């Protein structure tokens with residue numbers, strides 16, 4: 001990790017400006033969202049390097065000149081726009097906010113899933129409970145509620161989750177099938193995206209998805225619609241309940257973007273139970289985004305920001321981990337890391353683990 005190891009090279013004058021940006025960050029966030037929502041960035045982009053006036057923009061939208069004015073002026077202050085002879089013109093950051101799908105996915109997730117609940121971050125930190133979750137529904141953690149979330153919030157949650165795993169899955173399939181697994185157990189398999197990727201890649205493999213009932217119902221429906229229902233099997237469980245059985249006889253256990261949903265003690269319990277049912281030659285493959293393994297500072301920023309979603313909304317006690325934390329828990333659970341591969345997809349790491357002899 002080439003960053004975070006020395007003080008920022010920034011003047012006191014500029015640092016003071018950065019501090020003001022943080023003080024007003026929720027306002028900039030909502031301005032950016034509204035510039036997108038009301039199509040203003042696109043309209044400004046359409047005007048090219050000549051730019052356009054507030055009057056022109058107001059005529060093209062449902063907004064008054066007043067409303068357009070406050071948004072585009074803050075857009076200047078945020079570096080999204082610049083003035084070309086008093087005409088509002090799209091700048092580079094505005095271009096990427098408009099066209100970068102990762103920025104859009106992150107922004108929708110932040111607005112729909114996190115924004116209201118984050119007001120309760122302070123209480124969540126003190127109590128170790130997701131005090132902001134009540135803005136979405138009445139559950140202990142977000143997971144039993146995922147399939148019941150209001151449509152727009154659910155869409156933003158799943159698009160965020162899938163955006164990162166989808167980018168990793170394609171390049172992983174050849175790696176995972178090297179060992180010719182016949183039965184893969186997808187722990188926290190969610191809506192079955194990995195199960196469908198595997199059944200599409202290999203004509204014989206059987207997949208068991210372990211998850212909560214709400215997610216499994218959707219996963220099995222998706223498997224039916226893809227014509228692979230006879231090879232995708234549900235294993236309903238709550239992995240926080242140590243008394244519940246763990247699916248046995250897997251050649252390969254798969255945990256993708258899953259362990260970050262649990263506290264360190266919960267992870268140790270889950271890994272220990274997985275190790276118990278693994279055969280001597282079974283593999284456990286863990287796919288995670290560790291903040292210390294990000295090749296770029298932008299990746300570490302996104303990963304560390306996501307931790308606070310876990311704190312205030314998801315469960316109050318988990319996070320995106322430093323790789324050393326997980327490596328320690330893997331060893332404590334009686335497993336060792338056979339292969340450790342970075343830079344998969346968008347900053348994922350694959351840890352291929354086996355049972356210690």
Ligand SMILES: C[S@@+](CC[C@H](N)C(=O)[O-])C[C@H]1O[C@@H](n2cnc3c(N)ncnc32)[C@H](O)[C@@H]1O
Pocket residue numbers: 143146161162165187188189190191210211212215237238239240255256257258261
């Ligand atoms: C962040 S999603 C990861 C989905 C998928 N593996 C991927 O890579 O996109 C975490 C999954 O873990 C499941 N999960 C969370 N808590 C659980 C629990 N206590 N028992 C079983 N599954 C759980 C959730 O329902 C969800 O499907």
